[in-house]
Amino acid sequence: MSDDASPVVAVFRPADERIDRAADFLESLGATPLPDPMLAVDPTGATPADAPIVVFTSKTGVELAAEAGWNPGGRTLVAIGPATAAAARAAGWSVDVVPEEYTSAGLVSALRGRVEGEHVSVARSDHGSAVLLEGLADAGARVTETVLYRLQRPAAAGESAELAAAGDLDGLAFTSSLTVEHFLAAATDRGVREEAVAGATDAVVGAIGPPTAATAADCGLTADVVPEAADFEALATRVVEAATERAAGPDGG
Template sequence: MTEGKKPVLAIMRPESYREKSEALAREYGFEPIYAPMIKLEGMKDEGFEPFIQRVIDGTSDYVVFTSANGITFTLDKLTETEKEKFITALKKTRVIAIGPNTEKELVKIGIEDSFLPEDYSSEGIVEALCPEVKGKIFDLARSAFGAKVLIEGLEKCGATVYETHVYTLNIPEGAAQKELIERALSGEMDAFAFTSSMMVKGFMKHAEKLGAGETIKETLGKAVVGAIGTPTGNTLKKHGINADVIPDEFTFEALIKAMKKEL
C-alpha cells in the first residue's frame, strides 16, 4: 500500500448488507471493493409449522435465533395475525440471541430481554445453558448450514431440540465475483473481510474456477485477512489461509476496526 492511499478492502457479504458495509468501511478509512460471495434465500422445511405452533402454544421453553436473518426469514413466512400471536408468545418464552445484531433485531420486534451469551459460539451457549436445560424444549430457527455442535451439546445436557431451517445460503455466480478474484490476484487489495464459512467457500470456489486456487492463498498471505468467529477462521485454515484478525465481538464493525488496527 502506497503512502497516503486508502487501504482497499474486499467486502463479500450478501447484497442486503452492501450499503451498510461499504459505509462502515469508508468510515474506518478503507476503500471498499464489493462482490457478494454468498446469497441468502428464504426456505420453509417441514419443521416450520410445528415450530410456530410450539411457540404459540407455549410448549417451547427456549427459542434460539442464531442470526438476525433467522428472525427476518421466520417472520416473513407468517401472516399479520400469526406474526402478532408469535411475537406475543415469544415474549413469554426464554429467547436466546446469538450476537449483538440478533439481539438488536429482537428489540425491534419488542423482545427486550433476550439472553445474549457472552461467548457467541455454539460451545459457549451450551456451556452457559447446560445447568438449566434438562427436560426443557428448545426450538432453533436458522440457516440450512448451521453446525450440529449446538444441537448435540444441548441434547447431551438433557434438552429436547427441534431445528427448523428458515433460510439457505448459496454461492452467487457472475462477472462481479470473477472480477473481484482477478483484482485480488493483481494485488489491488490490502484486506479481506470474511464473515462466514460459506463466504470462504464461495471465495475459494471462484478462485479455483479461474485456476487460481493456490495463487490466491499467496495473495491472501500478503494481505490482512479478517474473520468473524472461530468457525470462519477454521474454514480459512482448512483452505491453507491464516486469519490475521478474529475480533472478540462478532460484528462487521468490530472486524473492520480490528483490521484497521492490524494494518
C-alpha cells in the same frame, strides 16, 4: 495498497443493506471497500418449531420469522448476539438470553443447566454448525432444527478472488466460515485459486471469530486478526488497522 494509500479491503456480506452498511463503515475508516457478496439468502418459508425455548442464530433468521408472522409468545427467546437480539426487539419481541460469547459454543455454555429435559427449537440457515445441536443434546435437551433459509453463492461472486490473485487486495474481512468457502470456490471457478490464496496470504486476513478462523486455516489461509467481539465493525476496524500498519512498514513509513 491503492494509489491514494487507502487500503483496499474485500467484504463479503449478502447483497442487501448489510453490504452497503459494511462498505460505508470501511470508508469511514479510511479504507477502499471492495464489496463482493458471497452469500445469497433463499427463504424456505418455515417458522420455528413449537418449543418452549427458541434459539435464533442470525438477524436474517429473526427477520424471516417475523415476516412469516411468527411470534414468540411466552417462549424463552435466545439470540446468538447483539445484532440478532436487536432485530428481535425491532420485531417487538423480548429477548431472554444473549451469550457472552457470540458463537454456537457460547450459546451452549449459556444454556447449559437450563435446557435439561426441555424441548429446544433452533431456527437458522442450512449451514449451521453442528456444535450447537450436539452441545444442546449433550446438555440434555431435545433439539429440533428448523431451516429458515438456505445460503448460496451468487453466480457473479468472485471479483475479490481475481484481485487477490493479482495482488491488489490489502485486506479480506471474512464474516463466516461460508464466506471463506465461497471465496475459494469462486477462485476455483475462475481458475485462480492458488494465486488467490497466495495473494490473500500477502494481505491481511480477518476472521470474525474462532470458527471462521479455523475454517480459513483448514483452507490454507491464516487469520491475521480475530476481534474479541464477533461483529463486523470490530472486524473491519482491526483489518484496516493491520493493513495500514503493514503498508507503513516497521519504521512507520
